[in-house]
Amino acid sequence: MNTTTAPTITPLIVPASLDASDAAEFLAFGELNRRICDEQVGLPDLAPDAAQMLPDWQDQTDSLDLGFVARIDAEIVGMITLSLALEAEAHAAEIDMLVAEENWGRGIEEALLARAEAEARARGRSVLQLWSLHRPEESERMLVPRTGWGRIPATPLSDLVEAAGFTLEQVERNSEYDLRDDSAPLRSALAEATAFAGAEYRVVAWDMPTPPERREGFAAVLARLSTDAPSGDMDFAEESWDADRVVRREARLLGAGQAVSVVAVEHVPTGELVAYNELLIAADRTGVTHQFGTLVRKDHRGHRLGMIVKSANLLRWRELMPQSTVVSTFNAEENRPMLNINEAVGFIPVSYAGAWQKKL
Template sequence: MRETGVTVAITPMIVPEAPDAANAAGFRAMVGVRNRVSSALFGADALDATAEQVLPTWTEQTDMALHGWLVRAEDEVVGRAVVDFPREVGSRRATIRVEVVREAWGRGFGSEAMAFAEDRVRQLGRSVLQAMTVHPAGAEPSLVPRSGAGTVPEDRFSRFMLSFGYTLEQVYRISALDLTRPIDGFDALLAGAREASGDYRYVSWTSPTPDEWLDDYAWLKSRMSTDAPTADMEMDEEAWDGGRVRRLEEVFARSGRSRLVGAAQHVPSGRLVAFTELSSFRVPGKPIDQDDTLVLKEHRGHRLGALVKCETLIRARELFPEGERILTGNAEENRPMLAINEAMGFAPTRYIADWQKTV
């Protein structure tokens, strides 16, 4: 229940034209909440983003719609509610993020914001509601997702989602690779991948994507929505073309984020058939993020996942020397990719629970 005697207001967040615009105070407060919550959940791996870095994601909504609200207790912004949903025709789903700063936990603000966000999602015509929660590694496991792979603790975050009728569908493992020390077995892993991938060659680039790879890269991005393990989470087949790739690259450039892409080309056909992405804000001591990684189903069995991950790691150490570790996330049922990560030396740091309900 919400704490009595406290006036709570949930108000729309205005997306300003610039982070220093006259109407940008609410946006900057939202970024402040994002940073405080991220620090509480991710510790040293959290990055304090600036309003300048966050704004490009909110102003480019061609492919994904974003709605935001501020949670105010008295005159203080203590939380935020964010709803995003894809613009693919026929899509039914929306993702809800409700975040409240630690100092305001246990006062009912999160419950009020979740009820508010769910009501807005219904008004937007979406019937499949999705959300995620973050849990520490090493916590006592007790909840098993419907996928049957992995566990998360029945902590305050899980209980919150269960109280709103969500089902735990899938668990993602977040793992870190320490780049400050030698990686045992790396050379053997890379040599084995190179030997097994005789009909393929490794290519890489930093954004923007060269024109010769643009269409293939867009096709690979679209296949992420159909070929990656998603358990029973409803997913839309995303439509990617060169224009969508360029829009994403522009968002990265405007936010000061660098991206390195490594891919495997099938030499007989000339097509790209596997890829991985690393991105970084180039902040010393902060992690490099491993974003999408995929091997097309029809080209699996040639150790292409190990090839692109190992080769791209070599390039990342040259391009992002300030990065001390890499963070990556994989579904617990994705044993082939987890096996590669484990062989490279990635170790679990936390888990992400994917929740879903239909209304």
Template sequence: MTIPLVAGATLRLLELPARADAAPSPLIRAYTAVRNASLAEETGRTDDAVTAETMLPLLYSDADVARTQWYIERGGEVIGCVPLNVYQDDDAATAMGTIALLRKHWGQGIGTAALSHVEHFARDKGLRKLLCWNEHHEQGAVGTVPSPTGFGTVPNDHTARFLQRHGFTLEQIERASTLVWDPTTRRRLQDLHADAVAHATDYRIVQWMLPTPEEFIDGYAWLKSRMSTDVPDAELGMPIETWDADRVRRHDARYAGKGETVQVTAAEHIATGELCAFNELVIDQHPTSKTDQRDTLVLSGHRGHRLGMLLKTAGLLSWREQHPDSPHVMTYNAEENRPMLSINEAIGFAPIAYEGAWKKVLR
């Protein structure tokens, strides 16, 4: 399928090999290279770059997300990536996507034409809402865009103006923060952990590496399901996710397919045996890569016992023993999530960037 856009550009459906474990085709390698380059242009960082071998398994649909990818071609070269991921929860009415176009091709109507096709495709599929997350910067900004939550603003840069021009509204701001390991980090974590232990006497830490052990799989599934209901969502209206043991196994297999290592640190309520809080740390196969802190949640009925601090410090201390060459840890939090931000700040995380979470309701 080839769709003419403007300025000599075309939009083409990305064809995938029959198997996710196949060798990446030259087209997949070009798509990955443009994805990495566009992300580096947006963020100024390269630590989220992936290889084509890692990217390929991420492109396939599964029972939880239906994935479609197009690429933008001009003059025989790939110049943009257009992924659209449709969440299968909540009647498959919500999708997340982006137009990742190399900067030298901006301002010629290519992104606008590609977005028009994506919206037409989404409406035909019965989608009612498009979501996207973009990092924003001062360069080229004209003022700021305030968050409707009342917490923070983002620069009204080229991307923000593009999204607003095409009917997207800013719903939430996420803070990107990093913890850089230095000679003081371990002692600070140990002190904070000891204090948290003293306040969480009704709980104990349990920890595992994916794949999830059978004894924890149901509790982990419940905690993962609460990530879609118990974290600040502003007016994004993220789909409520249903998790069971099979979905956890698919989740674990997806990480394994990417060659990533995942540590889960959870809090177990001693009296009931309930898993009531968890934290995830992730690294790829390269020992000097950054670490990603992914989901962290304390169930509402167990808050007020410093479980967030307990989990994060326990996880980071054990993680450092296993991955001493990972230089820093990166995490994202809603700017209105003051309890979690306070924990991160005490640990030593510092903000490095801000993302806007944008939504468009399809009519």
């Protein structure tokens, strides 16, 4: 039922635990997060639940997370979140709009977007960023990003942000790999890539937490993700990483009962880590596995290191998490080298994301 009643918007309460007396809003946040992904692309497991998100929201050392809850007549009808990198040169606020289909068109999404923009301005941010989800289908109006790579069907959310002055900068492909597939192609691809790379490179692997002697090297390659990964004209600040930040990140990830496998490539002559791949699963080990970071340092590309870390970690994961059936990953449409790897080992597209940006 449509109504013009203006929503009341209040800050999201972050509880000390999900059992706390004030945890209801945050639990609703987790449920709404998954519902939105289900409604938009039929993939609720793309979104983390409340238990997975809470450690991030409790530790604001490396990024600041803010949330706002919209209510009409005491009923929660939508939420919006902002994430702000805390590097001195960071300009952007990343926004996530959470309004279910039944509440769309009541003025709720406009009110939440206005609140997020006002909050970003108040905190000195000059750029707003937002990601929209899209089914892999054609529609009457297809949108092409400024990169020229990929296209997505228009949706109510893309219409909203386009009307609000956002520009579609980039399209990302969400692909899935069936962990029950025959592993022979993976093993063959890994053997070929390892032989091609040669003796200057060797594979190292661990389960989080990262061993102390690896933390500085891992921090250095994690920092490259903000500068070396294709991002179109999205305004991302170069991230500052050290061993302490690695420890904090892993405490947040593992604090929710998640498990993470890391496969990296070490450049033998220098001892530096020059490529890595992470696979993560929630406390429910039967659920969807998410690929987190994957990167090959720019100065070490062309040696098939991407194929090495991807295939080696997928093989490792099949041994570690035999109950998980699928791996989900996002890659920029212009990142053809990584998409070539995905396609070669059996990933198939299941949805798309649009990266939107507005300069204030």
